[in-house]
Amino acid sequence: MATTPAVTPAFQMIKDFLLREIQAGTWKEGDAVPSEAALAQQFNVSRMTVNRAVRELTSEQILNRIQGSGTYVAQQKYQATLVAIKSIAEEVRARGHEHRSELHELSSIEANESLAEKFQVNAGHILFHSVIVHFENEIAIQVEDRWVNSALAQDYLTQNFISKTPNEYLMEVAPLQGVDYSIEAVMAPKSIADMLHISSKDACLVLHRKTRSQNQIATIVTMWHPGTRYQFTGSF
Amino acid sequence: MATTPAVTPAFQMIKDFLLREIQAGTWKEGDAVPSEAALAQQFNVSRMTVNRAVRELTSEQILNRIQGSGTYVAQQKYQATLVAIKSIAEEVRARGHEHRSELHELSSIEANESLAEKFQVNAGHILFHSVIVHFENEIAIQVEDRWVNSALAQDYLTQNFISKTPNEYLMEVAPLQGVDYSIEAVMAPKSIADMLHISSKDACLVLHRKTRSQNQIATIVTMWHPGTRYQFTGSF
DNA sequence: GAGTGGTCTAGACCACAAT
DNA sequence: TTGTGGTCTAGACCACTCC
Numbered sequence: 001m002a003t004t005p006a007v008t009p010a011f012q013m014i015k016d017f018l019l020r021e022i023q024a025g026t027w028k029e030g031d032a033v034p035s036e037a038a039l040a041q042q043f044n045v046s047r048m049t050v051n052r053a054v055r056e057l058t059s060e061q062i063l064n065r066i067q068g069s070g071t072y073v074a075q076q077k078y079q080a081t082l083v084a085i086k087s088i089a090e091e092v093r094a095r096g097h098e099h100r101s102e103l104h105e106l107s108s109i110e111a112n113e114s115l116a117e118k119f120q121v122n123a124g125h126i127l128f129h130s131v132i133v134h135f136e137n138e139i140a141i142q143v144e145d146r147w148v149n150s151a152l153a154q155d156y157l158t159q160n161f162i163s164k165t166p167n168e169y170l171m172e173v174a175p176l177q178g179v180d181y182s183i184e185a186v187m188a189p190k191s192i193a194d195m196l197h198i199s200s201k202d203a204c205l206v207l208h209r210k211t212r213s214q215n216q217i218a219t220i221v222t223m224w225h226p227g228t229r230y231q232f233t234g235s236f
Numbered sequence: 237m238a239t240t241p242a243v244t245p246a247f248q249m250i251k252d253f254l255l256r257e258i259q260a261g262t263w264k265e266g267d268a269v270p271s272e273a274a275l276a277q278q279f280n281v282s283r284m285t286v287n288r289a290v291r292e293l294t295s296e297q298i299l300n301r302i303q304g305s306g307t308y309v310a311q312q313k314y315q316a317t318l319v320a321i322k323s324i325a326e327e328v329r330a331r332g333h334e335h336r337s338e339l340h341e342l343s344s345i346e347a348n349e350s351l352a353e354k355f356q357v358n359a360g361h362i363l364f365h366s367v368i369v370h371f372e373n374e375i376a377i378q379v380e381d382r383w384v385n386s387a388l389a390q391d392y393l394t395q396n397f398i399s400k401t402p403n404e405y406l407m408e409v410a411p412l413q414g415v416d417y418s419i420e421a422v423m424a425p426k427s428i429a430d431m432l433h434i435s436s437k438d439a440c441l442v443l444h445r446k447t448r449s450q451n452q453i454a455t456i457v458t459m460w461h462p463g464t465r466y467q468f469t470g471s472f
Numbered sequence: 473g474a475g476t477g478g479t480c481t482a483g484a485c486c487a488c489a490a491t
Numbered sequence: 492t493t494g495t496g497g498t499c500t501a502g503a504c505c506a507c508t509c510c
Contacts, residue, residue, distance in 0.1 A: 009497080009499090011498080035475075035476060035477085036476080037475085045499075045500085046499065046500045046502085047500095047501085048284075048500070049500080051477085051478085051479090052498090054477090059295070066507090067476070067478065067508075068475080068476055068477065068506070068508035069475095069476065069477080069507080069508050069509075070475090071476085071477080183419060183441065184441060184463055185439040185440055185441035185442075186439055186463050187439050187463075201437060202423070203421040203423050203439030203440065204421055204439065205420060205441075206421075225421070227420060227422050230420070245478075245479060245480090246479080246480075247479080247480090271494075271495060272495080273494085273495080282480065282481045282482060282483085283481095283482085284480075284482085284499095285479085285480060285481080287496085287497085287498090288479090291497095301495095301496060302488090302496080303488050303497065304488035304489035304490075304494080304496065305488080305490075305494095305495065306489090306496080
């Protein structure tokens with residue numbers, strides 16, 4: 001399944017190259033990437049081959065092209081879909097509000113059977129666990145209960161989650177491959193209700209999310225939101 | 237050769253042609269469309285130009301290509317994203333369960349100011365209103381409270397919503413242009429709780445959705461789900 | 473005017489499917 | 492073996508942007 005074809009087409013190699021360099025930060029959002037002519041020379045292929053690579057990346061919204069001007073790295077697409085990979089801190093700040101977080105737990109633990117199964121690792125595999133409460137203008141809006149695969153984020157424990165959220169840190173060290181999620185409404189358990197400063201009879205909007213990176217399960221997160229003051233929105 | 241002063245590029249004309257013929261039913265799902273060589277001859281263009289048209293339609297999931305075999309019309313595929321435009325009936329049946337619905341209200345009404353604003357129409361504009369409860373294996377899973385723009389679905393009131401859900405009907409008469417949605421968790425109001433056969437203290441997962449079609453607001457729907465037995469899931 | 477992307481050609485060789 | 496798609500070339504002309 002994961003076997004690479006014996007021969008990768010030239011246009012694909014160019015796409016891979018561009019994606020790699022963008023990921024590596026060689027060109028940042030808004031920067032111009034090399035012209036078709038330059039890439040054609042660099043890869044020793046015809047311009048049409050480069051054109052295909054760049055055109056496809058453009059249709060994938062990785063690049064923007066402006067005729068007569070050049071090709072540029074597109075703005076990172078704020079996850080179009082509902083389940084924002086975008087950090088909650090960013091979201092709050094985007095609304096012009098103040099974001100603050102409280103770290104309630106940060107630990108390392110050997111996976112028991114249940115966790116090991118969820119992460120598709122062996123029992124005993126080291127996992128990191130953090131519990132953080134996020135505030136918007138001093139009002140609690142999210143409890144983030146996160147499990148992290150140590151194989152993908154060795155120094156998770158030494159992070160300072162007050163200035164940089166786990167999301168922001170993990171996006172850096174483990175490029176996202178895919179996401180599974182589910183959303184449900186439940187009554188808040190006492191522990192969660194306390195952290196959110198709501199009654200345990202109140203409805204919570206709960207987002208479960210599992211992210212994959214480098215063909216492993218990277219994180220499993222449960223986010224609890226007070227139903228009365230939080231909602232997911234989106235459009236397409 | 238004679239450079240075409242084409243306002244529309246040749247590859248785009250070929251895409252349009254194929255889309256039109258598929259829409260018209262010339263080729264149905266699974267049917268083979270003409271080969272690249274045949275299209276090149278028909279449009280008097282080079283094979284590469286046809287290739288681009290067909291390749292793009294393939295990446296748009298309109299067509300499937302099988303090397304050595306041919307190009308085929310793909311299966312119509314519905315919204316992959318979370319907020320399924322897919323009807324709940326279809327979803328339930330896909331799980332191998334029985335779907336049943338109860339019509340609790342079906343009426344025509346002149347928009348008051350609030351509704352008129354939401355629909356971006358004048359006050360007094362005719363709107364249709366339906367309230368339907370959906371059951372999965374005789375367990376209530378959704379209350380669907382729907383407002384419909386009469387301009388886009390004149391015969392909404394004469395539909396038999398037991399055999400065909402509003403969703404299914406509307407998808408036919410008003411091709412979807414876009415969707416806005418939000419999801420929240422709330423305590424069930426008494427009227428909703430009764431229809432779902434839950435306690436009014438229970439958490440409900442509520443999906444608000446506004447669809448656009450033909451540059452108008454087509455429908456505004458609120459879907460109430462018992463939090464304990466319903467969740468949204470997805471991946472990307 | 474130089475540089476960029478947008479499009480197109482008329483061939484070519486290959487891998488794969490159907491026969 | 493024939494027909495199909497998959498890829499690629501080495502040019503070309505055009506529209507547009509930027510200097």
